[in-house]
Amino acid sequence: MALGDAILACLTERPMTGYELAKTFDNSIGFFWKADHQQIYRELTKLRDRGHIQGREVVQSGKPNKLVYTLTPEGRAALRHWAARPSVPASIKDDLLVRLYALDSVDIEPVRTDLMARLEHHRDRFARYERLLNKRFPDGTAPPADVGKLLGLRIGLAHERAVAEWCEEAIEALSALSSGAERSNVVPIEDGQREKSG
Amino acid sequence: MALGDAILACLTERPMTGYELAKTFDNSIGFFWKADHQQIYRELTKLRDRGHIQGREVVQSGKPNKLVYTLTPEGRAALRHWAARPSVPASIKDDLLVRLYALDSVDIEPVRTDLMARLEHHRDRFARYERLLNKRFPDGTAPPADVGKLLGLRIGLAHERAVAEWCEEAIEALSALSSGAERSNVVPIEDGQREKSG
DNA sequence: CAGGCCATGTAACTTGTTACATGATTCC
DNA sequence: GGAATCATGTAACAAGTTACATGGCCTG
Numbered sequence: 001m002a003l004g005d006a007i008l009a010c011l012t013e014r015p016m017t018g019y020e021l022a023k024t025f026d027n028s029i030g031f032f033w034k035a036d037h038q039q040i041y042r043e044l045t046k047l048r049d050r051g052h053i054q055g056r057e058v059v060q061s062g063k064p065n066k067l068v069y070t071l072t073p074e075g076r077a078a079l080r081h082w083a084a085r086p087s088v089p090a091s092i093k094d095d096l097l098v099r100l101y102a103l104d105s106v107d108i109e110p111v112r113t114d115l116m117a118r119l120e121h122h123r124d125r126f127a128r129y130e131r132l133l134n135k136r137f138p139d140g141t142a143p144p145a146d147v148g149k150l151l152g153l154r155i156g157l158a159h160e161r162a163v164a165e166w167c168e169e170a171i172e173a174l175s176a177l178s179s180g181a182e183r184s185n186v187v188p189i190e191d192g193q194r195e196k197s198g
Numbered sequence: 199m200a201l202g203d204a205i206l207a208c209l210t211e212r213p214m215t216g217y218e219l220a221k222t223f224d225n226s227i228g229f230f231w232k233a234d235h236q237q238i239y240r241e242l243t244k245l246r247d248r249g250h251i252q253g254r255e256v257v258q259s260g261k262p263n264k265l266v267y268t269l270t271p272e273g274r275a276a277l278r279h280w281a282a283r284p285s286v287p288a289s290i291k292d293d294l295l296v297r298l299y300a301l302d303s304v305d306i307e308p309v310r311t312d313l314m315a316r317l318e319h320h321r322d323r324f325a326r327y328e329r330l331l332n333k334r335f336p337d338g339t340a341p342p343a344d345v346g347k348l349l350g351l352r353i354g355l356a357h358e359r360a361v362a363e364w365c366e367e368a369i370e371a372l373s374a375l376s377s378g379a380e381r382s383n384v385v386p387i388e389d390g391q392r393e394k395s396g
Numbered sequence: 397c398a399g400g401c402c403a404t405g406t407a408a409c410t411t412g413t414t415a416c417a418t419g420a421t422t423c424c
Numbered sequence: 425g426g427a428a429t430c431a432t433g434t435a436a437c438a439a440g441t442t443a444c445a446t447g448g449c450c451t452g
Contacts, residue, residue: 012302032291086308096288173345201412
């Protein structure tokens, strides 16, 4: 039940609608915990049933009405209790690493292309975190209330930098591999049915 | 459908039973993709139905019979096609970072304890990867067939090192926070129902 | 007038988690 | 005698994904 707690964590900042939460899960907290709007709406009704949040309808004209959710004292307590429990070490779960694991049974070129896209992605992320850091914490320190958020940004930065550097290394390694292969017996495979060693 | 493909990736190494696969997903490939035995058995029947793998029962005495699964040519082709598609950049999904996000609404001490456990965990992982690296690739290079696995180990190492360093930083930051708090108006909270600012 | 933003949801499906079930063998 | 290992599975539930539905407002 970590998505529910992540939502409670968001609502400690300010009351929000499902829509705003969905956007938050696409940004700040979404850097460590992804969720789309369907998941969020479903979870919100559960949290409301449990009494952890309270919905208040705001009538709007020109726009659809919205449901603003606020943490209840029970919700606050639930969040605090959850936070006091040990966390589960997150595992990596990366598609690309599975591809690399089986690199010998797979075409190298598309994996190399993929790695280049990844490099771009991680560089973008890094730049984004850097901008955020400079904007919210220009002198590199945070007021006590925001220490956790600064730490989040810092691990984001460290992670993206490490992964981007690794991508560069991996691209080089694959390039060396496929230029080496041109001189060996490996022929390009077009038809997935053909076998390299049949 | 990445678990299915991860299983196919494992089976490129050698034919295996569900039990052996489960152990592999607790080790090597499991460093980037976790799955427990229930998930694996379920996926195996699906893969068999699709004709991507073939099961062969091996009668044993003293032990329960086992079902050894082998990749079919169709399975090999499916893996190759999957690998040629772009991967989805993995997101972090870390419980602990959610806790830090809401650090201001939560008790610091258990989070700090958790961080110390994490530091241990990541140091262990780092050491484990290092041992693996020294054992499988003593001179730091790999034969062409194993380049992907070496790259996997390398990102594992980089990742664990970065996270462990960050843990140290985070522990210090939280220690500074809670020793600062002793001199302010924050009182320890035992009962989750009580509010810090009610 | 097409596309994006605001705002909420349902339905169907796939993954992932937790608990239970069986039963012999080997190691302490 | 109890725990761990080998080996396979079912059942129920929680979480995550994909697709669909509605409808006005604003911008290009």
